[in-house]
Amino acid sequence: MSTKDTTNVKKPSETQEKKKEEKVENAQELLTTELYLNCGRIERVVKSNDNRAFNRILRQTFSRLRRKLESQILNNLLQKYFSKDPSRRDYLRHFLFPDVPQPMDYQSQHHDSEVLPEVEVYIHLLVTVFLIDTKQIEKAIECATNAVERLESWNRRTLDPLSGKVYFYYSRSYELQNRLAEIRPKLLAVQRTMTLRHNFEGQATILNLLLRNYLHYNLFDQADKLSTKTEFKEDSATSNQLARYYYYLGRINSVQLNYTEGFTFLSQALRKAPRVTARGFRATVLKLSCIVQLLMGEIPERSTFRQEHLRSALKPYLELTKSVRNGDLTDFRRVVEKHVDTFKKDKNYTLIQRLRHNVIKTSLRKINLSYSRISLKDICEKLDLESIEDTEFIVTKAIRDGIIDATVDHERGFIKSKENVDIYSTSEPQAQYHKRIRFCLDIHNEALKAMRFPPNTSKKESEKEREEREKSEKELLKSLEEEIDEED
Numbered sequence: 001m002s003t004k005d006t007t008n009v010k011k012p013s014e015t016q017e018k019k020k021e022e023k024v025e026n027a028q029e030l031l032t033t034e035l036y037l038n039c040g041r042i043e044r045v046v047k048s049n050d051n052r053a054f055n056r057i058l059r060q061t062f063s064r065l066r067r068k069l070e071s072q073i074l075n076n077l078l079q080k081y082f083s084k085d086p087s088r089r090d091y092l093r094h095f096l097f098p099d100v101p102q103p104m105d106y107q108s109q110h111h112d113s114e115v116l117p118e119v120e121v122y123i124h125l126l127v128t129v130f131l132i133d134t135k136q137i138e139k140a141i142e143c144a145t146n147a148v149e150r151l152e153s154w155n156r157r158t159l160d161p162l163s164g165k166v167y168f169y170y171s172r173s174y175e176l177q178n179r180l181a182e183i184r185p186k187l188l189a190v191q192r193t194m195t196l197r198h199n200f201e202g203q204a205t206i207l208n209l210l211l212r213n214y215l216h217y218n219l220f221d222q223a224d225k226l227s228t229k230t231e232f233k234e235d236s237a238t239s240n241q242l243a244r245y246y247y248y249l250g251r252i253n254s255v256q257l258n259y260t261e262g263f264t265f266l267s268q269a270l271r272k273a274p275r276v277t278a279r280g281f282r283a284t285v286l287k288l289s290c291i292v293q294l295l296m297g298e299i300p301e302r303s304t305f306r307q308e309h310l311r312s313a314l315k316p317y318l319e320l321t322k323s324v325r326n327g328d329l330t331d332f333r334r335v336v337e338k339h340v341d342t343f344k345k346d347k348n349y350t351l352i353q354r355l356r357h358n359v360i361k362t363s364l365r366k367i368n369l370s371y372s373r374i375s376l377k378d379i380c381e382k383l384d385l386e387s388i389e390d391t392e393f394i395v396t397k398a399i400r401d402g403i404i405d406a407t408v409d410h411e412r413g414f415i416k417s418k419e420n421v422d423i424y425s426t427s428e429p430q431a432q433y434h435k436r437i438r439f440c441l442d443i444h445n446e447a448l449k450a451m452r453f454p455p456n457t458s459k460k461e462s463e464k465e466r467e468e469r470e471k472s473e474k475e476l477l478k479s480l481e482e483e484i485d486e487e488d
Contacts, residue, residue, distance in 0.1 A: 031068050032076050035126075039081065039119050046118050046158045051201075054161040055238070062129070062165075063277070069130045071096040077123055081115050088120075091146075092127050095139050117154050121162050124150065128169050137176045144170040148186075155197070163194075164205035164241075171209045180213050187213065191230075200236030207232060208241055211248040220255050227252065235449065243272035247285055254292050254351060263292045268446070283313040284346070290317045291351045294324050294358060316342050324355055327362035329384050360385075360394060368404040368417050375414040388413070 038057050045053045074096055082089035124147040131140035147166050151159065167190060174183050187210050194202040207230055214223035232245055246269035253262035266289040273282055286307075290300045305311065305318040316339035323332040336343070336352060343349040363383050367374060380391040395415055398404050406417045 027068070028070065028073055031065065031070075032073050034065060035073070035077055036080070039077075039122065042118050042122055043116055046116060049158060051158075051161055054158075058161060058165060061126070066129055066133070069126065069133070071130070074123075074127055074130060077126070081119060081123060084114055092124065092143075095127055095131060095136075095143050117156060118158055118162060121147065121151055121159060121166065125162065125165055125169065128166075128173070132169060132173060132176070137173060140169075140173040141177065141179075144173045157197075157199075160199045160201055163199065163202045167202070167209060168205055171213070175212075175216070180216050184210070184213050200233040201238070204233060204237035204241040204245070208244045208248065211245070211252075215248060215251060220252055223248070224252050224256065239272045239450075240274070240278075243269045243281070246272060247281075247288075250285075250292070251288060254288065254295075259292050259296045263289065263296060266292060271443075271446075279309050283310050286310065286314060287317055287346055287348060288351075290314070290321060291348055291355070294321065294355055295351065297358065297361070299325050320352065320355070324359050324362065327359055327366055329356070329359050329363065332356065332359045361398060364395065364398050364404050368406055371417065373414055373416050376408075377413065379415070 038061060041057055042054065045057070075093060078089045078092055082092070124143070128140055128143045128147060131137075131143055144166070148170050151163060151166050167187070171180070171183060171187070174180055187206055191203065191206045191210065194206060207226070210226060211223050214220070214226065227249060234242060237245070246265045250262045250265035250269060253259075253265060266285055269285050270282065270289070273285065286304060290304065293300050300321055305314045305321075307314075316335070319335045319339070320332075323335050332355070340349065343352050360383060364379075367379060367382065376388050376391050376395065379385075379395065380388050383391065383394075385391050385394070392408065392410070395404075395406075396408055399406055399408065404417070406415045408415050
């Protein structure tokens with residue numbers, strides 16, 4: 001190959017690299033410009049005191065811009081907004097660049113910065129999120145702790161939308177280090193402060209963080225007391241916080257044997273959760289909901305396990321559902337032993353152990369339908385139970401609970417099934433209709449509560465019109481009085 005040919009081969013690769021570099025630079029410039037615009041929008045929102053617009057900025061930041069953050073982009077943001085506060089700028093820069101030393105004269109409580117507190121906390125929050133995403137957890141804990149101290153040094157209502165986010169990532173950074181117990185007293189104190197200041201958005205976030213803190217250490221009694229004695233402002237909370245709150249209530253009630261209430265809360269959590277994003281949250285709720293349904297004696301629909309992007313996560317629970325539905329105790333044990341690590345990781349293993357009784361009940365129901373008379377010894381063999389005495393006790397309890405309709409002959413050692421009763425002659429259809437109607441009414445009521453409307457400008461206009469009308473009437477009365485005086 002000649003020299004001319006080799007140069008022709010190298011040129012396309014060099015141009016491609018240049019194009020890639022230009023694309024990266026353009027993307028960085030666009031992201032930096034977008035963050036500048038967000039800071040400008042926050043300044044305008046603070047002046048207008050529009051919390052709804054503030055929430056839109058935060059949603060856009062954490063849904064679209066978060067994954068694109070880089071240390072150089074955040075550095076440009078710090079250089080622009082903290083040029084007159086070098087100590088705070090260098091303090092935040094030392095998290096991004098290891099070669100930048102932490103300033104010795106930095107104080108977290110000083111208020112000499114000319115930057116708006118809302119913009120400052122927003123930038124501080126971006127740095128914390130970047131450190132969490134890049135797995136720099138120790139730095140994230142230090143940065144988040146400083147952000148909390150900085151936030152508590154102000155008492156501004158315009159900081160309420162940001163306060164929930166700051167405390168969320170503050171708790172998240174400690175959770176990644178398995179140190180949640182250290183911040184529990186802090187969160188309880190913050191909850192009292194937010195209640196006194198009527199920070200309803202922050203109250204919802206802090207309550208969820210406390211419930212998550214208790215459930216992380218399996219403190220279900222404390223979590224139940226907190227949820228029952230604390231008012232959750234559903235009207236002021238976002239859909240994400242509502243979904244988390246319902247999920248925690250569903251888990252608490254499920255562990256405490258309140259399966260019906262637990263399943264209701266889990267269904268509400270699924271309805272409030274995002275449809276496209278938050279796949280991990282939906283998978284977690286569906287796993288628990290599946291187990292609770294099985295504990296209630298119901299079988300989840302097959303469409304639950306066929307959802308896109310969730311099939312692999314729900315596969316162990318599909319096998320578990322099949323074993324419970326078939327009433328095969330041997331297959332149930334095999335599935336539990338096969339996926340025991342997955343169930344323990346999901347923190348559902350304790351609830352799954354309760355399903356053994358449901359498998360036995362399903363088998364007894366099938367035997368009751370298939371045999372008019374069968375010995376306890378045969379039932380013991382079919383269910384693979386330990387002894388005939390255990391089988392007799394289980395069958396007697398199933399008859400008492402109304403699972404099967406039969407009688408036990410203890411002397412001869414067999415059970416005799418009664419004739420099957422027509423279900424339509426009982427009140428069961430009425431109960432099912434009542435359940436469905438109540439479900440539809442609950443959805444309707446929740447939809448009405450979730451509706452939001454723009455500010456009522458027509459009312460202000462009508463007041464202006466009323467003032468003009470009263471003014472014109474006064475002028476008319478005054479002119480009439482003057483005319484009457486002139487006539488006299």
